Amino acid sequence: MNTDVIGLIAGVLTSFAMMPQLIKVIRTRNADDISILTLIVLLSGLSLWVWYGIMKQDWQIILSNAFAVLVNLSLLAYCIISRK
16 A cells, blocks of 8 residues: 555544544533643644644645644633633
């Protein structure tokens, strides 16, 4: 199998990994069991992957991780707003 195909599949799967959690939190309006610290650590790692992708000029890394950053930022924002 071509390495680009494997990279694309991996990027799609990891990018969409938190979507079910985000959908559940939005539907139930309950984010009490979500760890904000875990989201911050995950966002830090994903942001570094985006930076790495930019440095390597690798669009698969940039796009998949940028999408994951947006999903996790949305989840973090919902967690912060719902706890006030």
